Amino acid sequence: MSHKNNPKRFALNMSAAQFTKFYIMHLLQIHQPMISEHFKTEFKQLTKNWIPAPSTLLDTLHDMTEEGLLYRREDYKSHDKKRQKVYWYYLTDKGKEEFDVLKKRYKILFEEQLQILQQIMKDVYK
Secondary structure, eight states, rough: OOTTTTTTSTTTSOOOEEEHHHHHHHHHHHHHHHOOOHHHHHHHHHHHSSOHHHHHHEEEEEEEETTTEEEEEEESOOOSSOOOOEEEEEEEEHHHHHHHHHHHHHHHHHHHHHHHHHHHHHHHHH
C-alpha cells in the first residue's frame, strides 16, 4: 500500500470507493442499521467538505451486499410515517471479518500518510 507502489496516488493511496467501503464498515460496527442518508451525514461530519458521490456510495453498498459483507432489508424510513421505503444496511459476520483485515492493512497506510502530513506542516508551515 505504500505510495512507492502506486506513484499516481498520494493522498491515502486509496480510491474514494476503497475509503467509502472501509468507512461504511466502521460506521456499521457502531451504528446498526443505517440507510444511505445516514452514511452521507457521517461522511460529512468526518470530512466537513466531502461525501462520496451518490453513485460511489450506492455502488459500494450494492457491491458490498453482493459480496456478502452487508445485509440489506427493505423497510420504511420511519414507522410513524409509512411513506418512504428505504434499504437498511447491516454488517454481516463476513463483513466484520473483512473489516478486521482492512483495519490492520490500512493502519500502516494511515500512519505513513500522517507522518508525511506532519512533516509537511512542520517544514512548510513553521
